[in-house]
Amino acid sequence: MTWRDTFRTAVEAVRTHRLRSALTMLGILIGIIAVILSVGLGQGAQAQVQSEINQLGTNILVVSPGSSTSSSGSRGGFGTSSTLTIHDADALSSTASAPDVQAVAPTVTRSVSLTNGTTNWTTTLTGTTSSWQTVRSRAVTSGRFLTAADEADAANVVVLGPDTASELFTTGNPVGQMVTYNGIQLEVVGVLAELSSSESTSSNDVAIVAFSTYSQRLIGGTSRDSVSEIYVKATSSGTLSAAYQETDALMLNLHGITDSSSADFNIATQQSLLSAANKVDTTMALMLAGIAIISLLVGGIGVMNIMLVSVTERIGEIGLRKALGARPGSIRRQFLVEASVLGLAGGLLGVALGIVGAIVIPHLSDTHVVISVPAAVAAVAMAIVIGVGFGVYPASRAARLAPIDALRSE
Amino acid sequence: MTAVLSSAAEAVRSVEPPVIEMIDVDKVYAAGSLEVAALRSVSIRIERGEFVAVVGPSGSGKSTLMHIVGCLDVPTAGVFNLAGHDVAGLAENQLSDVRNRMIGFVFQQFNLLAYLPAWRNVELPLVYSRIDPGERRERALAALAKVGLADRADHRPGELSGGQQQRVAIARALVTEPALILADEPTGNLDSTSTGDVLDLMSELHADGRTIVLITHEADVAARASRVIQIRDGQVSPDELTDRDDPTTLVASSAAIDAGAS
Numbered sequence: 001m002t003w004r005d006t007f008r009t010a011v012e013a014v015r016t017h018r019l020r021s022a023l024t025m026l027g028i029l030i031g032i033i034a035v036i037l038s039v040g041l042g043q044g045a046q047a048q049v050q051s052e053i054n055q056l057g058t059n060i061l062v063v064s065p066g067s068s069t070s071s072s073g074s075r076g077g078f079g080t081s082s083t084l085t086i087h088d089a090d091a092l093s094s095t096a097s098a099p100d101v102q103a104v105a106p107t108v109t110r111s112v113s114l115t116n117g118t119t120n121w122t123t124t125l126t127g128t129t130s131s132w133q134t135v136r137s138r139a140v141t142s143g144r145f146l147t148a149a150d151e152a153d154a155a156n157v158v159v160l161g162p163d164t165a166s167e168l169f170t171t172g173n174p175v176g177q178m179v180t181y182n183g184i185q186l187e188v189v190g191v192l193a194e195l196s197s198s199e200s201t202s203s204n205d206v207a208i209v210a211f212s213t214y215s216q217r218l219i220g221g222t223s224r225d226s227v228s229e230i231y232v233k234a235t236s237s238g239t240l241s242a243a244y245q246e247t248d249a250l251m252l253n254l255h256g257i258t259d260s261s262s263a264d265f266n267i268a269t270q271q272s273l274l275s276a277a278n279k280v281d282t283t284m285a286l287m288l289a290g291i292a293i294i295s296l297l298v299g300g301i302g303v304m305n306i307m308l309v310s311v312t313e314r315i316g317e318i319g320l321r322k323a324l325g326a327r328p329g330s331i332r333r334q335f336l337v338e339a340s341v342l343g344l345a346g347g348l349l350g351v352a353l354g355i356v357g358a359i360v361i362p363h364l365s366d367t368h369v370v371i372s373v374p375a376a377v378a379a380v381a382m383a384i385v386i387g388v389g390f391g392v393y394p395a396s397r398a399a400r401l402a403p404i405d406a407l408r409s410e
Numbered sequence: 411m412t413a414v415l416s417s418a419a420e421a422v423r424s425v426e427p428p429v430i431e432m433i434d435v436d437k438v439y440a441a442g443s444l445e446v447a448a449l450r451s452v453s454i455r456i457e458r459g460e461f462v463a464v465v466g467p468s469g470s471g472k473s474t475l476m477h478i479v480g481c482l483d484v485p486t487a488g489v490f491n492l493a494g495h496d497v498a499g500l501a502e503n504q505l506s507d508v509r510n511r512m513i514g515f516v517f518q519q520f521n522l523l524a525y526l527p528a529w530r531n532v533e534l535p536l537v538y539s540r541i542d543p544g545e546r547r548e549r550a551l552a553a554l555a556k557v558g559l560a561d562r563a564d565h566r567p568g569e570l571s572g573g574q575q576q577r578v579a580i581a582r583a584l585v586t587e588p589a590l591i592l593a594d595e596p597t598g599n600l601d602s603t604s605t606g607d608v609l610d611l612m613s614e615l616h617a618d619g620r621t622i623v624l625i626t627h628e629a630d631v632a633a634r635a636s637r638v639i640q641i642r643d644g645q646v647s648p649d650e651l652t653d654r655d656d657p658t659t660l661v662a663s664s665a666a667i668d669a670g671a672s
Binding site: 325 | 534
């Protein structure tokens, strides 16, 4: 029996038992969809986190308040105030004590609601200094960014992110117009350029004011000097570790701490943020892969079950084929090919539905799904391997049947 | 195997060995610790072009004989030459090839594949001898024409009457031009009209020079054959000649029986 005839016979057998074949394929199909979507979701989440970390800028260190030690947990400042202050940022900006630091941007943020007439939009209000633009490598499309003068005057001016601007001002140039926060009018002096990212809107939806404006006029509070994060930009990627050392030494000195293990601040690099994020992603990916493999295994057992039923049901056919001159090898091949046709068909359908899912899911929820070509190819290969692997035993049983026993069962 | 078979075919042409030559064939089945002798010292000789009926009550061993003649099973002891070729000691793959090339089976239950049209059922043995699809279809249609079903080639078995189905099965047995057509109770599931049709077809094939072995328990079916072999308790008894018998085969077969009995 030629391979062509074997393949034709297998396809005919699959088509003859439509419902049974469809149910068998369903098992494989669900497994393959699980593989495609779990890989896609894992990679999507990873890409999202990576792009958010990359959007911080280049050669960035992030100094955040508090520290985590194994014995005492998180160490914060007095009350609710942060252990980081604007004075730390000022000290870090000094070229004398930190020569490898190019720019420093202290930030303090709060989620607020801005209004323009009747239009209302909730965004992240960020208080910072004029160096934020350098540190975060952001451009301004119209108007200007904050200046040192705005900082000195605590001027009521604001720079909007592109998404924020388009939400608040549906028509016309927002520059020169007013937005209101909590009854205080702020003049829009500039709009940031869109950050080329489809994944994250957080970088494009911001309202930036001078730190002094933020602390003295808009938010206030008891700890007007405290900041939530200090972004430190090194002069180049080669000086990043030197900048790290200088920042660490200077901060310890400023806070009067001699033992670096009891520091009340944390310095993170993009690298450390990425590896922390990847560690979480790897755990998630392993978990999803585990679920996918289990569902594929269940699909494979389904194939084996159906093939065993098929062999039992077609004992007469097997006996006849043997009487007519089919060698045991031909019978084995016929059933193996039948099992792999089921696997292949289930796999291809699974990939097709998985891709549909990867396109539909981002529209339904805010997750990003990457369609991975290697994962799709591997999934189809896996489906065939499962078909063949779980088909071996039923096929061998069919091949071993003695023709007289098989004919007698009619 | 091909070489062996073709040399066997050559041997047939040169010295015309019998299609079936069994000498002292035993078949013993082990049922648990009990050994059941299904065939005891059976010797049969069937020449080319004979139409032989094997008759016997159920349990007589005629099914076992049919399985051995059909190369579906191998004898426990004895010599079995099929068309001059010793098949007693062949391995499974070789037996498959012998069945494929030298034997055409006709079963009581027809054993057609329900999901294939008539001509695809007929071509099935040719699929296993790796003949290309064009020739297969041609030969299948010719065989269907031979049994008078040329116009039913694309019908599935379910769309045919019992008699027509059995004729499709006969076409399938003919398509490989086998040395032997082996029919196991071919009329057992048919009404009297269809039985007549099928037996007429058998007689016609015999007239064309084909060798036919027909296994039956019905006397009127056996009467169509030119020679009847009785089997009882695993042993063959001397032949009964029918009125259509040919004196040359009579001599040959009697000699074989004598040899077997001695």
